[in-house]
Amino acid sequence: MRGRWGLVPADCKKGRSDAKGLMIVSPTTITFYESVGQISDINSSSDDKLDAQFAFSGEGMNWNRDVTFQLRDGGETLLRTDADADESASSRFTYKRCSN
Template identity: 50%
Template sequence: MRTLCLLSILPLALAACDRQPAEGEASQDAIPVEPDQGIGDGATPPSPAPPPSPAPSSSDAPGEPAQGIPAALQGRWGLTPADCTSTRGDAKGLLRVSPTTLTFYESVGRLGAVRARSADSIEAEFAFTGEGMTWSRAMTLKATGDTLTRIDRAGGEAPATYAYGKCAT
């Protein structure tokens, strides 16, 4: 009988060892926290929060993200006038420029490291995805009136230059 009692108490004793403290209940190994947020063992307080991000430069337009693609470059641009008016979804020369992306017929480039930027141009790295592939490309975009010039630099190849016309809408 004595053995039976001991065996029935054993699971209860093991369960008590594994018991987690209830909410608001201190555990036995809790470390007290000092008023300055130190841990009570003479350790230094946590590091201060990182400094805030730098303010946008004076070339950033109101409402435009800092270091994004300039507003003068944003919109729809076509290699030919038909790229701007196609209703069949076959505008292979259409380029849509948003504050952080370049959208081509079958690929999207996301803005990466910006090398140079002004109100009407940007030189930056873009990370592309399309047709199951990923790649990066250095590009320069420059707006002059209703023309957007795109200079595409791929690795050690000679730069390729493309001229787009601004789409009406």
């Protein structure tokens, strides 16, 4: 799951200052356009799925969120599901692996 992921192909173009759909996954953090999430607890994990709690910061705010990542298509697609704090709703995002 490590690497650069884009919601649209333009997000993967290096040097773009407007790549708002770019997500960078490292061993302990996920980085977005204006926020960073640090793993605070791992609920479950496998080779193709991670369910974890993240402590986020960005734009002068801090918040916690459960995030699930699921690899698909031989590791070329990453589905991200964010659970709201009250877990009554969730949001899904589909990323494609950046090749550059």
